[in-house]
Amino acid sequence: MTVIEIPGSKSVTARALFLAAAADGSTVLERPLVSDDTEGFAEGLVRLGYRVDRAPGRWRIEGRPAGPGAAEAEVYCRDGATTARFLPTLAAAGHGTFRFDASAQMRRRPLAPLTRALQELGVDLVHEGAQGHHPLRIAASGIKGGDITLDAGQSSQYLTALLMLGPLTAEGLSIDVTDLVSAPYIEITLAMMRSFGVDVAREGTVFTVPPGGYRATVYPVEPDASTASYFFAAAAVTGREITVPGLGTDALQGDLGFVDVLGRMGAEVRTTSTGTTVTGPDRLQGLTVNMRDISDTMPTLAAIAPFAAGPVRIEDVGNTRVKECDRLDACAQNLRALGIEVATGPDWIEIRPGTPEPAAVTTHGDHRIVMSFAVTGLRTPGITFDDPGCVRKTFPDFHEVFTALRRAW
Incomplete structure (x- = not known):
């Protein structure tokens, strides 16, 4: 029998970085994935004004429930879809002016359902090139919350980003999902949000996310x-x-x-x-x-x-x-x-x-x-x-x- 040690999950590491940055306190991620995507995500957090200390097998993130510490920042998302979709959503809940861009490959990948939902929530978000694609600019002033409808038929990451955003809004979010692909990834999101202190209610196609923020924790990242x-x-x-x-x-x-x-x-x-x-x-x-x-x-x-x-x-x-x-x-x-x-x-x-x-x-x-x-x-x-x-x-x-x-x- 051959035993193979697989590096940490990219999906789990990206979600954990978002949740740790949003949480009240200091979070430790054990055995996070170290790769171009996750390094790009961590670098983006640092540019937004979060403290991320990366030691081998153990990353510590100082959470900022009020949002990014930087009043202005430019973030390059590399090829990372989670970085390109999650970080603008995180920044939108704070206060400041933030610009996001990505590689040519990532610029081709769609963002429209997510950015449209943010705009419907009152976020001042402008696409600087093709609509629904990077680059984009956000003038953030907090998010009240409310009811939105989302098509997640292209990517479950749109729904994940909004679910994780919900506790950072003033009144929470109710998200009615008209289509959803890769549904098991949403189960990952919901389970991880529970680990950071937030329970999401689900009835049919509607997800109800309460306000109130996250609490820091020690989070082990499972293999990918x-x-x-x-x-x-x-x-x-x-x-x-x-x-x-x-x-x-x-x-x-x-x-x-x-x-x-x-x-x-x-x-x-x-x-x-x-x-x-x-x-x-x-x-x-x-x-x-x-x-x-x-x-x-x-x-x-x-x-x-x-x-x-x-x-x-x-x-x-x-x-x-x-x-x-x-x-x-x-x-x-x-x-x-x-x-x-x-x-x-x-x-x-x-x-x-x-x-x-x-x-x-x-x-x-x-x-x-x-x-x-x-x-x-x-x-x-x-x-x-x-x-x-x-x-x-x-x-x-x-x-x-x-x-x-x-x-x-």
């Missing part, structure tokens, strides 16, 4: 389930066994559900209170699967699909077209380059069984494309990447860890 998917897939496609400690029955992240997909394909899956183990079968079976709730793991499944005994059809993943790249097209393009027959539609991809041939993978600067097709490379030596370093976004040491795994096997 999306990152773990590459190692679970590695076991599944090679017939070997991998255990990831720290992702057990009490894990917050919905992307751990990827192992259930592997189970449907014939892998043996064992989840305990302390971790999850996947053992691969002689050959994976094909299937049709809805991955709306775990769409970040769609590329992982697509990358191992050619090795299944039958077609693999992945449905209801249209939101992956507005991630770091159009992931549906990127997966199809690269699988075809490997000699695999693929069909796609607006929100689905179907991959036929085949024997991948070595080729250069076009990454589109997307960390998940690199890590997914690295798994394909376990069965197809000679696969290369045009931008292997883009894994720094969430897992800077990925190639070293994956190479060590390959050598161990």
